[in-house]
Amino acid sequence: MVEFIIKRTIQMIVVIFLALTAVFFLLRLSGDPATLFLPPDAPKDQIAQYREMLGFDRPLYVQYGDFLLKAIQGDFGESLRSHEDALSVVLGRVPATFQLAFAALGLSILIAIPIGILSAYKRNTFYDRIGVGLTVLGQAIPSFWLGLLLIFFFAAVFHLLPSGGGGTIYHMILPTITLAAYSVARFARFTRSTMLDVLKKDYIRTAKASGVPMMRVLFKYALKNSLIPIITLVALDLGVLLGGAVITEVVFSWPGVGRLLMQSLLNRDFPIVLAGVFFIAVVYSIINFIADIAYAYVNPQIRVK
Amino acid sequence: MSNEAILEVRGLKKFYDIEQGWFKDNIQVKAVDDISFHVNKGETFGIVGESGCGKSTTGRTILRLDEPTEGQILFEGSDINLLSYEKMRRLRRKMQMVFQDPYASLNPKKTIKQILTEPLRVHQLYSKKERIEKAIEILEIVGLSSYHLERYPHEFSGGQRQRIGIAKAVILNPELIVADEPVSALDVSVQSQVINLLLQLQDKFNLTYIFISHDLGVVRHITDRVAVMYLGKIVELAETEQLFTEPMHPYTKALISAVPINHPDEKKERIVLSGDVPSPANPPNGCTFHPRCASCMDICKREKPPVISFDDGHTVACHLYTN
Amino acid sequence: MMIENEINPTVVFPSIKKKSKVRHFFKQLSKSKTGLAGFIIIIFLLVLGVAGSWIAPFDPLKASFGDKLLPPMTKGHLLGTDQLGRDILSRIIAGTKISLIIGITTVFLSGLIGSIIGIISGYFRGWIDVILMRIVDVQLSFPFILLVLVVNAVLGAGLKNIIISLVIGGWVMFARVVRSEVLALREKEFILSCVATGVPRWEIIVKHILPNLFTPIIVLSSLQVASFIIAEASVSFLGFGVQPPQPAWGNMLNEGKDYIFNSWWLITFPGLAIVITTLGVNLFGDWLRDELDPEMKGES
Amino acid sequence: MNKEGGALNNKILEVKDLQVRFNTSMGTVQPVRGVDFQVHEGETLGIVGESGCGKSVTSLAVMGLLPSPAGYIAEGEILLEGKRISHLKEREMRKLRGNDIAMIFQEPMTSLNPVFTIGEQLSEPLRQHTELSKKEIRRKIIEMLKLVGIPRAEEIIDEYPHQLSGGMRQRVMISLAMLCKPKLLIADEPTTALDVTIQAQILDLMKKIKSENQMAMLLITHDLGVIAETCDRVIVMYAGEIVENTDVRTLFNEPKHPYSQGLLASLPKLNERKQNLYSIKGNVPRPDEIPKGCAFSTRCPHVSDKCRNERPPLLKLNHQSCRCWLYEGETQEVMSHVK
Amino acid sequence: AGTAGDEESKSSGGKSSKKNNVVIGIEADAATLLANTDVNYITDVQIRNIYDPLIKRNPETGGFEPALATEWKNIDEYTWEITLRKDVKFQNGDPFNAEAVKFNIDYILDKKNNSTYLSRWADIKEVKVIADDKVQIITSKPFPTMIARIADDLLIMDPGNVKKLGLEEAAKNPVGTGPYKVKEWVRDDHLTLIANDDYWKGKPSIKEATFRYIPEFSSRLSAFLSGEIDLFKNIPVDSLDNVKNNENSKVESIGSSRVNYLALNTLHKGPLQNQKVRQAINYAVDVDELLKTVLNGNGTKMTGPLSKINADYVETKDYGYNPDKAKELLKEAGYDPKDLKLTLDTPNGRYPMDSQVAQAIAAQLKRIGIDVKVQVNEWGNHLTKIQQRKAGDMFILGWGPTFDAQSTIQNLFMKDAPYSGFYDSEVEKAIQKAIPIFNQDKRKQAFGEIQQLLVDQAAWVPLWQQADLYAVNKNLDFKPKVDESMQVFDMGWK
Ligand SMILES: Nc1ncnc2c1ncn2[C@@H]1O[C@H](COP(=O)(O)OP(=O)(O)OP(=O)(O)O)[C@@H](O)[C@H]1O
């Protein structure tokens, strides 16, 4: 187990290192932030001065080395815009993002897994067709459009819910639904297909041959087997929800990491972008790590004795 | 049949490292653990043993489809492990393989014509037209006809596919064919067809076979000499009739006695072995068979048995015969 | 000597002739309502994409300020006009072309790159595999849409750049799938049998492994098209990606979202176009997967 | 007990003119085309035949486990102790499974659920069919595991299937089937996946258990050796039909159907070493290409025009019944007519 | 039920406290709450409620009025003297004095502080404390626009607080002399201010003010219509009716000091380096039509580089709309309009209807045969393109707020300045001459000539002075200001 943790940690470090490196160079390629942060009338020498101050005048490899050295100590520099510590700016948005992500994840699991299981059990029936139809549709609807439609109906036409911003629980409803919609579709489809797979297995026949009632076969014997791949998918999606909910956060003005990252990209606020990338890579890796452990937990074949 | 050895295997070992996922240490499987034997030109050499004892691994390493961990494989006197990839590739003309699974051993995307002419093409034999003629010839030999040339493997039954697999191996006119359980996947009635084919081809082309099987009935029928493997080692090797009538190693005895009777009235003294074949990742100390052996002695638990050879070429690795 | 001919030719299983492959395809397709629906949608979209400029009732770029924000079904504008008085239907038709171009080229390019990398990784293994797969890990440690966004932000908006960024984000999927297919194929007896026959290595890859990769690659491609189209729309929606006045569905929605309170049609129809397209592609892709490759399960 | 069947020595299972169909994407196939047989108390009935001839489908039909909704019993009926079970509701059928009829499957490797312990899986029949407490269940399972020769039963009960070898798993499967002392045990190729030495162990075990429990057994195999060793009576199936039905000695001494004869003749043991084996030419036809007349007519050495065109009935001969026109003259009675 | 509850709690909770608080919707977060750091409207509009300037602008005319300063004068061309109010205290009780003024100007000048105002203030040599209520600002060059700089840029923060907390903390916990103190600042969500009851001008009538950050316009509008926010700026012209037709709201508008123009790029080779072509385009663009159709009339047409509210504005010739003349001029210049293919860069959403205007201009130029390819850019890219002089033949840009000629003309038309896309050495010379002129009348004359020169040269196509449109709760007393500020202190509930 210890060895496992060490191995995974090393892998995580490598991944994070490579991710940061890639993004660092990508950003530097994208041009010079100095021009954006100075007023349009700033003269050339002040731009030069500003660049010098930020160290953008140094050779790229020096900048990179410097960046790495500091990043190791958790210092991603100051936001070019607000001059706050970049990592703390990012961390400041984490609660909002977590709130939304976990709400959406919880909602989608609660809805999707029963749908998937029953769909698989009643495959090719009317019920299944509806389930499959909805999930196929769910996957085809882009989340930003769903968000717009929800805003249109619930905020613009009926004034039932706020259309954006953080704050109360009511602000969470629309973004949570938007974010959950896609996951519901994915989870339900995936649950259905793994469930169909599992239901074909010999051991399910064994359970039936022992006289086990169908519901018990489904929710006990088959579900636990399906959970193994489902957990992986859920972990992947949680990663996406945590880091990739940019669009939903933007559409609903949700003050989370995704939106921050998007704004920082627009503003060329490099330190924030890098800190954000760092955060997402770390969260992603940790989630995958947890998923592996959960995977081992439901799958005794790879459990340590 | 001559007594000239076409193939000699010396101290062959093949170990696999198996990753156990993130949670466990890697383990080493000693799939083949120090075996030696030779095969004479024109004979059929059988390898029998239970599942996982290393038969297929032996077969594959002999053809260098797997790189051996240790040991020498002398084909017509030269060590094939020392050959470069390209040299080995050219040598493959002389040593061919027939696989167990007739469904997996033919490329589903190729027609029979492509499958059969490919070996000739890659070894630059004959012209294009001659290759096709040759393919038709061999198809007819294995009991199919030119009518099948343009078809795909999935259009054939298991027995027919195995014929095609055999045809593909034989078309190059090789000297040695390793047949890894060529009939195990086939139905009883089709099995006999394929065995007949193998026998007839041997006659016709003076082939040498290494015939791997766990079906003792089949092995007894077609092989000249048999090696019995247990956990990566050869425990006994003898001429076929002798092995079946006078087995020496306790494992061989048990194996032969375990074969079901042929007729309801046949009475058979059965040695039922207790327990299962241990995992080759974690073989018992001393004689690897000792935990299941009825005549196990103290020494068996401690020391590996030596290989004892008798005059008639019968060899056995068992402490019972040390004196 | 001739070995007795024991095989009865009539027992050979009925073969599917090459000629009838197309017919077989349609026969199978017609059995699946959803697959057929998807196929029809795709054909419809392709027609729109290719012949769009002749079909479109108006010039998609022509602004007409007197006619701005007309609701659907007025003055011959079936789906209404936008804030510049441009015909929405015509713009959606023009957007079809852009979406298709992006969907198809990105899938083609990322499929090509991903497959090459996957084959190299899977067949040769060793250090090259380790390196390539680490790169894949890195990419997968980052949400796809965010990656596309970052790359697009760096490269600058525009059609070409959105394609490049989608390819950069998308090849990984192909590399992974192809690699695992190759790993599995490598161990297949028919590949071993090629080695045993003495087929040269490159020929094994090209003639034996590659043809067996077509099915998974085609299936994956058909499913990826949809996600690329959605990704492009998302990025364009966020203001990167395809830039106005070029009418892409995503930027139409972006432009329209400020009018959500008074002109619902601006966001409704381009969104529907995306949904119908992804739906069609997904339905067809699902069918294709079930048809060609029942083994390949899981997500799309 | 029952009106018709109860007279003779206790029929446990009676299958009458069973026809099973599958709706597949390629159309309807009928892998079982009218099968009749009976299994009596204390008797072991063997079914042999080549791959795909319908052995497993027959046994699944008896268990009511045909893959629904694709597979269904098109015609015929199945009686268990005279009671019709072929059209029972799922809920009723469930009460029989694992209780009155139990089944052992071919693949011990895949027939156990990898994510549940042996104990959890073995407790199911007892939970479903008895009122025992958890403790009693556990005690019973351990007892049963010991009975089938599993060492360390107390530990094994809490282990997972992957920790056991194939032979061990098959023993677990047997104990699972035996837990509720079924009246009929169906074993579908219980040893095919096992090595000879392990096969010998398992066959030994099954014989022992059967003799101790006086139950009826239906043993499916394609290995004539296994038949010779374990069965009292045998039916030979070919392409979804019974071609011969007899006691085991008659089959080995005096097989009548050309297919049975061919099967026996092709065993290597009965042939000269290194010489050609007897072989039946050709292959088993697939369900969609079964010839119009006798199913075996494409491979039969004695084929006549009649065989090609008319399907033979099952003829009752002296010691057996056989589906072949060759014995038309000798016939005593027609067992079943062609429909 | 939950949603109804939301409405209720919002509005009922609101009703009782409505009189006491105001919620303003705004596009984004302030970059920092430190003064004198971030040149940015968004930041400025928020912190002007916390800090006071020395000198402020008249809300309507843009003229200078005393704030923390009572008097200002220049002693010579290099020295300015400012007299301060005496009775003012910072929100934490620290006294406001000359030292504080010195501290804030020094703050801008200190490179370590990364102030983006630095360039504008770079010519200051020294700030001298003469007395507790008097400072002198000594410049290294004549600095005629000093007062404008002080009015538009300089806000006074408490030196004690900055020194005590350090920059990073002070950015979150600012202390000024202004009417409001920070109660809570949740990044990317809202800034809540609470009244400073000891404010030197008197107790603010509104006790609490919140800036809610709502980047999407539609969300702002929806929040406004549902009563969540009371005020926001920049209603897109096409949505004006939504606000007007709502019974609880009204629209307030004011001509902003921001000018919008179509730059004609002479910085790289192309037909636009030809004066006649530039004039032709001036004739071919129908500004009135654009204003009417695209902006729905919300804007004031301009004819020269400066807007009417600019102190140094002079009337210049209006090219008007004359497509025939345009064609003629093109012919004279040797161009067939059909062969002209121009590109037009525009940002998207930076200025009211910017990309739409660009497309409309393209359509107008098409009428005389010129083919214009509109390139819509994300703002950052747009700006970079212009700065790196890589913009297309034409581009759209806004400039402001501007009140004096120099800050516009110098920053737009000198050699270093890429923002007008126009450079002419004669114009440069004229500007160089005008800058140091101290006499207000002479200055006005000099800049007036420059304006004429630019119009003759057809340096760009002047478009309009944009109208700032505010959505306001009907009961809120709010008057928009030319400097775009939103002073809660000046607001009140009816
Ligand atoms: N590529 C491989 N990687 C790891 N282990 C392997 C590999 N191939 C074989 N082994 C292991 O080596 C041992 C011997 O395998 P091998 O296939 O040679 O047995 P076998 O005697 O042919 O068995 P069978 O009768 O089942 O074919 C087994 O324990 C197997 O798990």
Ligand SMILES: Nc1ncnc2c1ncn2[C@@H]1O[C@H](COP(=O)(O)OP(=O)(O)OP(=O)(O)O)[C@@H](O)[C@H]1O
């Ligand atoms: N689910 C199914 N759908 C369609 N056809 C099926 C299905 N299950 C079995 N069949 C067909 O029914 C026929 C009989 O199958 P069955 O499994 O009974 O054969 P078997 O005699 O048990 O063969 P084996 O010895 O290989 O186990 C086969 O042709 C098979 O293809």
Ligand SMILES: [Mg+2]
């Ligand atoms: Mg093997």
Ligand SMILES: [Mg+2]
């Ligand atoms: Mg079967």
